[in-house]
Amino acid sequence: MSESTAPILAAEGLSKRFPITRGFLRQQTKQLRAVEDVSFTVRPGETLCIVGESGCGKSTLGRLVLRLLEPSAGRILIEGTDVTHLGPAALRPFRQRVQMVFQDPFASLNPRLTAGEIVTEPLENYTPLTPAARREKAADLLSHVGLRADLMDRRPFEFSGGQRQRLGIARALSLRPRLIVADEPVSALDVSVQAQVLNLLLDLQAEFGLAYLFISHDLGVVEHVADRIAVMYLGRIVELADRDALFAAPAHPYTEALLAAAPLPDPRARRTRPILEGEVPSAIDPPSGCAFHPRCPIAVARCREETPKLRPLADGRLAACHLR
Amino acid sequence: MADVALAAPAAPRRHGLATQIRRHPTVFIGGGVIALMVLIALAAPLFAGNPLAMNPMHRLTPPSAQHWFGTDNLGRDVFARTVYGARVSLLIGILVAAGAIGGGLAIGLLAGFSRRVDRVVMRLMDGLMAIPAILLAIALVALWHGGVAVVILAILIPELPRDVRLVRSVVLGVREQPFVEAAVAGGARTGKILRRHILPSTIAPLTVQATYVCASAILVEAGLSFLGAGIPPNIPTWGNMIAGSQLYLAIAPWTIFCPGIALAVLVLAVNLLGDGLRDWLDPRLGRRP
Numbered sequence: 001m002s003e004s005t006a007p008i009l010a011a012e013g014l015s016k017r018f019p020i021t022r023g024f025l026r027q028q029t030k031q032l033r034a035v036e037d038v039s040f041t042v043r044p045g046e047t048l049c050i051v052g053e054s055g056c057g058k059s060t061l062g063r064l065v066l067r068l069l070e071p072s073a074g075r076i077l078i079e080g081t082d083v084t085h086l087g088p089a090a091l092r093p094f095r096q097r098v099q100m101v102f103q104d105p106f107a108s109l110n111p112r113l114t115a116g117e118i119v120t121e122p123l124e125n126y127t128p129l130t131p132a133a134r135r136e137k138a139a140d141l142l143s144h145v146g147l148r149a150d151l152m153d154r155r156p157f158e159f160s161g162g163q164r165q166r167l168g169i170a171r172a173l174s175l176r177p178r179l180i181v182a183d184e185p186v187s188a189l190d191v192s193v194q195a196q197v198l199n200l201l202l203d204l205q206a207e208f209g210l211a212y213l214f215i216s217h218d219l220g221v222v223e224h225v226a227d228r229i230a231v232m233y234l235g236r237i238v239e240l241a242d243r244d245a246l247f248a249a250p251a252h253p254y255t256e257a258l259l260a261a262a263p264l265p266d267p268r269a270r271r272t273r274p275i276l277e278g279e280v281p282s283a284i285d286p287p288s289g290c291a292f293h294p295r296c297p298i299a300v301a302r303c304r305e306e307t308p309k310l311r312p313l314a315d316g317r318l319a320a321c322h323l324r
Numbered sequence: 325m326a327d328v329a330l331a332a333p334a335a336p337r338r339h340g341l342a343t344q345i346r347r348h349p350t351v352f353i354g355g356g357v358i359a360l361m362v363l364i365a366l367a368a369p370l371f372a373g374n375p376l377a378m379n380p381m382h383r384l385t386p387p388s389a390q391h392w393f394g395t396d397n398l399g400r401d402v403f404a405r406t407v408y409g410a411r412v413s414l415l416i417g418i419l420v421a422a423g424a425i426g427g428g429l430a431i432g433l434l435a436g437f438s439r440r441v442d443r444v445v446m447r448l449m450d451g452l453m454a455i456p457a458i459l460l461a462i463a464l465v466a467l468w469h470g471g472v473a474v475v476i477l478a479i480l481i482p483e484l485p486r487d488v489r490l491v492r493s494v495v496l497g498v499r500e501q502p503f504v505e506a507a508v509a510g511g512a513r514t515g516k517i518l519r520r521h522i523l524p525s526t527i528a529p530l531t532v533q534a535t536y537v538c539a540s541a542i543l544v545e546a547g548l549s550f551l552g553a554g555i556p557p558n559i560p561t562w563g564n565m566i567a568g569s570q571l572y573l574a575i576a577p578w579t580i581f582c583p584g585i586a587l588a589v590l591v592l593a594v595n596l597l598g599d600g601l602r603d604w605l606d607p608r609l610g611r612r613p
Contacts, residue, residue, distance in 0.1 A: 063505075068505055068508060068509060095509065095510070095511040096511065099509060100509045103502075104502055107502045108503050108506050109503055110520075110521055121507065121512065121520075122510030122511055122512075125511040125512050125513070126511060174510075175510070
């Protein structure tokens with residue numbers, strides 16, 4: 001892939017630690033390391049998927065790049081500008097470039113507003129609209145996501161889950177962003193509706209040249225939409241590779257285990273890779289060295305002591321493993 | 325009533341009035357009684373006679389065609405005094421409720437949205453809550469001397485912490501909703517988020533709270549007046565009437581029972597309205613548009 005196009009989004013050494021306070025005087029006893037030293041870029045028009053188990057920090061990462069959470073360390077660059085420390089007013093123009101689609105299609109829409117008000121609200125934050133102009137915009141946005149314009153006066157509870165998610169997508173589209181952070185956008189939907197919403201996302205990508213930072217735990221979904229995939233484990237990226245390379249030959253033992261754990265469509269098929277055992281360790285007390293070593297089938301003494309760096313392998317992909 | 329006007333936009337409009345009355349009878353009974361009392365209090369000069377005119381020849385006369393509720397120890401018409409007393413009770417109930425809701429909303433929204441404000445304000449509110457309301461009210465009246473405005477403030481200030489806490493808890497809950505996060509991501513400014521996404525969620529619980537504040541304010545005013553720490557005795561109020569007549573309970577019970585029953589009916593009506601509104605506005609009982 002060519003490196004000549006400037007990335008829309010770059011994260012450099014991004015970390016988020018949540019202090020855990022306890023007791024009367026709120027002494028800070030420990031930290032939850034939700035995201036640790038994560039770096040990646042998203043180029044125009046591409047889809048970078050972030051995959052990992054629940055609790056690995058993928059949603060936190062999505063909120064960090066939108067500055068919905070403040071990073072503890074690291075930098076966020078949007079179109080080359082460092083936005084990590086911008087105040088609310090200075091950040092506003094950048095909010096237009098990067099929008100978000102949320103996981104929960106019910107809680108992410110204000111139940112008291114109409115569909116039209118919901119999808120045009122971001123627009124109105126930047127340019128005042130007359131009621132007529134707003135209705136026109138709303139109709140346009142609804143038609144882009146496959147909803148009839150006459151639904152704009154309905155309220156969210158009158159829509160199905162899939163339709164609500166379409167409203168969420170229309171809202172994200174309203175500012176004509178260049179990047180959409182999609183946090184598990186289909187995981188709350190029925191399987192039959194998932195495919196429709198995914199195809200809508202892909203169509204919109206083609207139409208508007210959108211880039212996606214697509215957060216998911218579902219490898220089937222990821223395989224369908226991704227250009228590149230970053231695998232996260234306990235707050236760190238352990239492998240970052242092109243989709244085909246990753247699915248063909250995972251480099252990191254955790255990626256391998258993750259692929260092995262994906263359900264097989266054929267009930268008689270035999271698994272060729274070992275299934276991972278044990279639980280994800282706590283992000284409050286992560287294991288020393290490589291966080292994956294207690295569950296890793298190939299771990300050696302060095303893995304316990306030294307945290308592996310994310311480094312390029314021979315075929316250009318990145319992996320964080322001493323042994324690959 | 326201000327309370328009813330607040331509730332109206334949130335109320336479902338799909339059903340006819342008859343259906344609503346059948347579903348929420350207490351709202352209409354309570355609201356009806358209050359409306360009637362407001363009407364009577366407003367129209368008092370047209371029919372009630374002079375509440376201050378003394379007639380020593382007709383002291384402590386029992387109810388008759390001439391004096392519907394009898395007369396008191398100075399020969400004043402108890403009916404006229406009860407009707408005029410309603411003006412004070414209603415005025416204080418409504419103004420205290422409005423002040424408590426307005427103040428609670430402003431302070432609660434700030435506290436719910438800014439942690440720094442929250443720490444200071446909530447400790448202050450905790451301190452206020454530690455002092456019994458009636459004691460604080462008496463102290464404030466003693467400090468500022470009598471008058472309707474002073475009594476309203478004296479009832480309002482001890483009432484505030486509860487309303488601030490109510491608004492704050494609603495704000496803290498709604499603030500974490502993904503649709504608020506979505507508004508932030510969409511570039512909405514803080515003021516707009518408060519106004520458009522958070523404020524509407526506080527309306528329903530506050531409307532209900534307003535009725536409870538109103539009822540308790542009416543009772544506290546009567547209590548303060550009874551104790552002599554409330555409205556000056558030259559203004560007829562239910563509390564003043566009961567206080568002035570307590571010596572005559574045995575020989576002229578109407579002097580106490582008439583304002584007493586009026587007080588009980590008004591407070592009951594306000595509470596019925598509040599209870600009914602709580603059920604009506606509860607989002608768990610059917611989604612409203």
